[in-house]
Amino acid sequence: MSTSFERVAILGIGLIGSSLARAVRRAGIAKQIVTFDGNPEHAARAKALGVVDETAASAAEAVAGADLVIFSVPMGAYAELAAEIAPHLAPGAIVSDVGSVKVAAIRDLGPHIPEGVHLVPAHPIAGTENSGPDSGFADLFTGRWAIVTPPPGTDETAVRRVTDLWSAVGSSVEVMEAGHHDRVLAITSHLPHLIAYTIVGTATDLESTLQQEVIKFSASGFRDFTRIAASDPTMWRDVFLNNREAVLDVLQRFTEDLTALQRAIRWGEGEQLFELFTRTRAIRRSIIDAKQA
Amino acid sequence: MSTSFERVAILGIGLIGSSLARAVRRAGIAKQIVTFDGNPEHAARAKALGVVDETAASAAEAVAGADLVIFSVPMGAYAELAAEIAPHLAPGAIVSDVGSVKVAAIRDLGPHIPEGVHLVPAHPIAGTENSGPDSGFADLFTGRWAIVTPPPGTDETAVRRVTDLWSAVGSSVEVMEAGHHDRVLAITSHLPHLIAYTIVGTATDLESTLQQEVIKFSASGFRDFTRIAASDPTMWRDVFLNNREAVLDVLQRFTEDLTALQRAIRWGEGEQLFELFTRTRAIRRSIIDAKQA
Numbered sequence: 001m002s003t004s005f006e007r008v009a010i011l012g013i014g015l016i017g018s019s020l021a022r023a024v025r026r027a028g029i030a031k032q033i034v035t036f037d038g039n040p041e042h043a044a045r046a047k048a049l050g051v052v053d054e055t056a057a058s059a060a061e062a063v064a065g066a067d068l069v070i071f072s073v074p075m076g077a078y079a080e081l082a083a084e085i086a087p088h089l090a091p092g093a094i095v096s097d098v099g100s101v102k103v104a105a106i107r108d109l110g111p112h113i114p115e116g117v118h119l120v121p122a123h124p125i126a127g128t129e130n131s132g133p134d135s136g137f138a139d140l141f142t143g144r145w146a147i148v149t150p151p152p153g154t155d156e157t158a159v160r161r162v163t164d165l166w167s168a169v170g171s172s173v174e175v176m177e178a179g180h181h182d183r184v185l186a187i188t189s190h191l192p193h194l195i196a197y198t199i200v201g202t203a204t205d206l207e208s209t210l211q212q213e214v215i216k217f218s219a220s221g222f223r224d225f226t227r228i229a230a231s232d233p234t235m236w237r238d239v240f241l242n243n244r245e246a247v248l249d250v251l252q253r254f255t256e257d258l259t260a261l262q263r264a265i266r267w268g269e270g271e272q273l274f275e276l277f278t279r280t281r282a283i284r285r286s287i288i289d290a291k292q293a
Numbered sequence: 294m295s296t297s298f299e300r301v302a303i304l305g306i307g308l309i310g311s312s313l314a315r316a317v318r319r320a321g322i323a324k325q326i327v328t329f330d331g332n333p334e335h336a337a338r339a340k341a342l343g344v345v346d347e348t349a350a351s352a353a354e355a356v357a358g359a360d361l362v363i364f365s366v367p368m369g370a371y372a373e374l375a376a377e378i379a380p381h382l383a384p385g386a387i388v389s390d391v392g393s394v395k396v397a398a399i400r401d402l403g404p405h406i407p408e409g410v411h412l413v414p415a416h417p418i419a420g421t422e423n424s425g426p427d428s429g430f431a432d433l434f435t436g437r438w439a440i441v442t443p444p445p446g447t448d449e450t451a452v453r454r455v456t457d458l459w460s461a462v463g464s465s466v467e468v469m470e471a472g473h474h475d476r477v478l479a480i481t482s483h484l485p486h487l488i489a490y491t492i493v494g495t496a497t498d499l500e501s502t503l504q505q506e507v508i509k510f511s512a513s514g515f516r517d518f519t520r521i522a523a524s525d526p527t528m529w530r531d532v533f534l535n536n537r538e539a540v541l542d543v544l545q546r547f548t549e550d551l552t553a554l555q556r557a558i559r560w561g562e563g564e565q566l567f568e569l570f571t572r573t574r575a576i577r578r579s580i581i582d583a584k585q586a
Contacts, residue, residue, distance in 0.1 A: 076563075125510055129577070145510055174510075184506045187496055192514025194558075195488055198551045200573040202543065203480055205550075213477045215579045217418055217438050217467075221485025223580060224517045230577035233570035240558045240566055250495065251555055255548075257498075258491045262544055265487075265533045270369075273533055277526035280493040284422070284523035286508045287516060 004029040004164060009066035011059055011081060013037045013046040015128065015232070016098050017072035018136030021051045023169035026138045036062035038073070046133040060088040068165075071097035075104060075238040082112035091116045094158050098124055100185060100235075102149040102178035104242035110151065118158035122148045123181065124171060125189070129230040142170035149178040186246035190239055191254060194247065196228035197236070297322040297457060302359035304352055304374060306330045306339040308421065308525070309391045310365035311429030314344045316462035319431045329355035331366070339426040353381040361458075364390035368397060368531040375405035384409045387451050391417055393478060393528075395442040395471035397535035403444065411451035415441045416474065417464060418482070422523040435463035442471040479539035483532055484547060487540065489521035490529070 008030040010017045017035065024030050034054040037043040043055040056062035063069045063085045071078060078099070089095065095113055099105045105121040113119045126144040128135065146166035150159045163173045176184075203214050203222070214222070240247055264272040301323040303310045310328065317323050327347040330336040336348040349355035356362045356378045364371060371392070382388065388406055392398045398414040406412045419437040421428065439459035443452045456466045469477075496507050496515070511519070533540055557565040 147510070184503065184510055187492075187499070187503075188507050188511050188515040190514075192492060192518050194554060195492060195551070196514065197570055197573050198554055199480075199485060199488060199547055200576050201569050202547045202550045204572055204576055205546070206480070210477065210480075214481050215576070215583050217440070217477055218481050218580050218583070221483075221489065221521055222481040224521065225485055226573070226577040226580050228514055228517065229570075229573035231570075231574075233567050233574065236570050237563050237566040241561055241563055244558055244561075247558060248555065251551075251558075253498070254492055254495045255551070255555075257495045258488070258544075258548070261487060261491055262541065262548075265537055265540060265544075268534055268537070270530050270534055273530040274526050276494050277490055277522075277524075277529055279497055280490050280519070280522040281524075281526065283493050283497055283508070284519040287511050287519050290508050290511070 004161060004168070005031070005068045007032045007034060007066040008068045008070065009056075009062040010035045010052070010070050010072060011037075011062065011085075012071065012073035013042050013052065013133050014072065015131050015135045016124065016140075017070070018046055018049075018051050018133040019138065019140035020070065020072065020098065020124075020169065021046065022136055022138035023141055024165070025051070027168040029165065029168050030068075034062050034066070038077075042133050049133060051133060051136070059085050063090075063093070064088050065090055067093050068161075069093060069095045071095070071099065071109070074234045075099045075101060075108070075242050076234070078105065078108040079112070082109045086112040086114055089114055089117045092118075094118045094120055094161060096120050096122050096162050098122060100189065100239045101243040102147075102181045106149075106151050106178055118155050120148060120150050120154060120158050120162040121178065122146055122162055122166065123185075124166065126171075127231070129227050131232045139170070141166070144171055146171035146173050147181050148173060148175045149181050150175065151178070182243050182246045186243055187250045190243055190247050191250045193228055193231060193236055194240065194251065195254075196225040199225050200229040297454060297461070298324070298361045300325045300327060300359040300361075302349075302355040302362045303328045303345070304330075304355065304362065304364050304378075305366035306335050306345065306426050307365065308424050308428045309417065309433075310363070311339055311342075311344050311426040312431065312433035313363065313365065313391065313417075313462065314339065315429055315431035316434055317458070318344070320461040322458065322461050323361075327355050327359070331370075335426050342426060344426060344429070352378050356383075356386075357381050358383055360386050361454075362386060362388045364388070364392065364402070367527045368392045368394060368401070368535050369527070371398065371401040372405070375402045379405040379407060382407055382410045385411075387411045387413055387454060389413050389415050389455050391415060393482065393532045394536040395440075395474045399442075399444050399471055411448050413441060413443050413447060413451050413455040414471065415439055415455055415459065416478075417459065419464075420524070422520050424525045432463070434459070437464055439464035439466050440474050441466060441468045442474050443468065444471070475536050475539045479536055480543045483536055483540050484543050486521055486524060486529055487533065487544065488547075489518040492518050493522040
């Protein structure tokens with residue numbers, strides 16, 4: 001693929017930002033990659049690792065002359081950062097992001113995008129429980145989905161350049177309406193994280209001898225949950241605050257279902273348990289068939 | 294280690310039973326391994342795989358002359374099977390099991406154990422979401438915990454022979470009171486499985502277009518849950534029916550904590566979310582330090 005961008009500015013160089021920088025460099029689709037991070041040590045570290053070509057002293061300096069600007073900061077920082085960079089965006093530039101909630105991304109970035117600059121939000125469905133520029137790697141997006149959610153009426157060339165970017169780093173790309181994305185992710189990602197955080201929190205409140213043993217004998221179920229519940233706290237706080245309606249909706253459904261199971265256990269209704277456990281096993285097969293396992 | 298058992302009878306030759314047969318054979322601690330399984334195809338398959346030396350036509354035939362008998366059937370089958378084999382147990386034999394709930398194991402096996410036969414229940418904290426004799430493997434217990442829960446007053450030599458068995462197949466062994474075991478496992482294993490089953494069930498009830506996309510875009514959180522929720526339905530039904538009190542207790546704590554988080558999301562209380570998410574991350578580090586990750 002020929003070089004697609006002259007200068008890519010990555011705002012925030014944590015797990016996702018630094019992985020994208022590595023993947024973009026490996027794909028050879030940017031002449032220059034520059035970053036700004038509110039934590040100067042992270043930016044310097046990314047430079048030292050050779051992940052970016054240049055670190056900027058400010059977000060405004062990073063985006064100056066960039067034809068692609070990617071927000072990879074926690075979503076709570078979007079609006080303020082967008083206001084700060086807006087006057088410095090080059091005409092024809094594309095502004096994108098990697099945030100987990102797309103309606104909120106459009107709400108917070110959209111009003112600051114100048115005439116002649118294109119907003120094309122995106123969400124790579126990829127990640128690990130680790131944070132920071134050292135934890136990133138070029139293969140993070142390989143074989144995973146990237147969902148692109150342009151607002152209605154977005155310039156088609158700009159959308160194609162963003163979908164091409166994600167294809168170039170190895171992802172399968174789907175274009176989707178932002179609100180629909182948020183409802184799907186509420187159940188596949190946001191609710192599971194909320195549950196994992198809760199159950200690990202419940203364990204931390206146990207009397208301390210029991211808690212020691214929970215850690216010591218951590219069986220497969222709990223161990224998996226602790227990995228999920230080790231994800232970045234700032235990022236996830238912002239996800240829940242920004243996808244509130246969809247998360248509360250699926251949480252309500254989940255709670256109803258859990259209450260029904262609780263009742264089945266209390267009354268010894270084994271058939272109801274067996275029926276559900278058989279049904280859920282089939283879903284796993286569907287996911288394996290869809291090659292997402 | 295010298296041969297410890299003359300004849301080991303494994304009742305039920307699924308994932309755990311067949312893994313134990315493989316591990317015992319590899320460790321060279323049994324002269325003969327025999328199995329009986331209610332599903333004759335499973336027993337025949339285990340024989341064909343070379344996992345056992347012999348298949349018996351009945352449980353009574355399997356245990357005749359055995360100095361070690363291991364129940365690895367779903368817990369709901371314990372009482373009936375114990376009554377069936379009781380008259381055929383050899384004097385001095387040890388009866389053990391691999392079930393996930395130990396108070397119920399003692400309740401269901403204990404009354405059937407004849408004078409001069411030793412009941413030493415055990416629980417290897419190991420497993421996968423797969424079932425059947427083909428899914429077993431000799432390394433399943435390597436580096437995992439095995440918890441042994443002898444009733445008070447159990448013959449010490451019999452206890453040591455069972456702890457030696459689990460050491461020989463690579464496990465770290467801990468002796469624990471049965472009720473305490475059940476409370477620890479309720480939170481580390483039973484509640485996580487219940488939650489995973491629930492959330493995957495909630496997803497199966499979604500309108501079908503959304504459900505297709507949940508499968509297609511299954512992100513890391515949900516994907517992990519579907520793996521847990523693909524575990525054996527019969528085994529898990531019996532776990533919940535047999536550890537009811539402890540599971541309902543931790544479920545109540547969990548529900549309270551989840552309701553508090555739901556409220557925090559509804560009212561936009563980001564600090565409360567951030568505080569919890571930071572606390573749970575520390576637990577993950579403890580588990581990694583305890584080498585259970």
